[in-house]
Amino acid sequence: MEENRQFLHFFDKNDYAKVVPKSDESKNKPFPLFQKPYNETGKLIDLIPPTKFEIGNISFLELVNRRMSRRNYTDEPITLEELSFLLWCTQGVKRAFKKRAGVMRTVPSAGAKSPFETYLIINRVEGIDPGLYRYISFKHRLLFIKNIENSEQKIGELAYDQKFVGKGAVVFCWVAVPYRTEWRYTILAHKFIAIDLGHVSQNLYLACEALDLGTVAIGYYEQKKFDTLLGLDGKNEFVVLIAPVGKIPII
Numbered sequence: 001m002e003e004n005r006q007f008l009h010f011f012d013k014n015d016y017a018k019v020v021p022k023s024d025e026s027k028n029k030p031f032p033l034f035q036k037p038y039n040e041t042g043k044l045i046d047l048i049p050p051t052k053f054e055i056g057n058i059s060f061l062e063l064v065n066r067r068m069s070r071r072n073y074t075d076e077p078i079t080l081e082e083l084s085f086l087l088w089c090t091q092g093v094k095r096a097f098k099k100r101a102g103v104m105r106t107v108p109s110a111g112a113k114s115p116f117e118t119y120l121i122i123n124r125v126e127g128i129d130p131g132l133y134r135y136i137s138f139k140h141r142l143l144f145i146k147n148i149e150n151s152e153q154k155i156g157e158l159a160y161d162q163k164f165v166g167k168g169a170v171v172f173c174w175v176a177v178p179y180r181t182e183w184r185y186t187i188l189a190h191k192f193i194a195i196d197l198g199h200v201s202q203n204l205y206l207a208c209e210a211l212d213l214g215t216v217a218i219g220y221y222e223q224k225k226f227d228t229l230l231g232l233d234g235k236n237e238f239v240v241l242i243a244p245v246g247k248i249p250i251i
């Protein structure tokens with residue numbers, strides 16, 4: 001246990017040089033891609049751009065005060081505008097650096113390395129067929145990947161039988177691509193990636209609250225089975241957190 005705690009530590013200057021290896025950046029290795037390549041002739045769906053959002057106008061203090069984990073969702077679909085809003089708030093790209101390696105998003109990230117891809121299991125979104133999708137953040141589009149049979153039941157089971165997880169209108173699955181951060185920060189990267197992920201997840205909570213949707217961060221899921229479902233190798237890219245989103249019952 002104590003050994004694992006070390007992961008949360010940083011280093012005093014004296015120790016830093018002894019412990020932290022030379023980075024690939026300092027060895028002039030090419031910087032990693034900040035978006036996983038994709039088939040540009042695949043099925044792509046345009047999302048609503050942030051300049052066109054007409055939803056989510058609510059006071060910040062109210063949002064913060066109302067935020068809570070919500071595990072009960074209705075069978076209603078969410079709209080394309082709502083989904084676009086959630087994706088923008090969690091991983092929207094504001095600017096990509098041309099010369100310096102990094103990307104500015106709506107969430108902070110150590111060194112602007114932005115080490116995540118967002119996969120979505122869509123169950124009920126107006127105008128979108130159910131299935132597995134990936135957010136192509138640089139284009140603010142969705143890429144269809146494949147259908148998932150019995151999605152609701154399967155996702156509930158893969159979340160350690162937390163059945164409500166499969167009942168989300170959409171289930172966010174954040175996938176870490178650690179090398180993006182390791183390229184500069186080597187062994188320091190993993191703490192930073194975990195902190196980066198917290199920012200993404202918190203933005204989903206707040207964005208959902210702004211739209212009267214509910215979400216909850218889910219740390220309990222079957223790692224290997226989830227990675228296999230998403231077609232990930234489990235080493236260079238793997239699921240790090242999931243979050244169902246749905247309409248919440250009016251009480």
Ligand SMILES: Cc1cc2nc3c(=O)[nH]c(=O)nc-3n(C[C@H](O)[C@H](O)[C@H](O)COP(=O)(O)O)c2cc1C
Nearest residue numbers: 067068069070071162201216217218219220221241
């Ligand atoms: C990293 C992380 C993992 C979590 N995993 C689960 C989970 O697997 N199942 C669940 O029902 N809630 C999970 N939660 C939600 C917490 O239980 C919840 O945030 C906590 O009880 C505080 O409640 P609140 O979010 O309503 O303030 C997780 C939260 C975080 C931040």
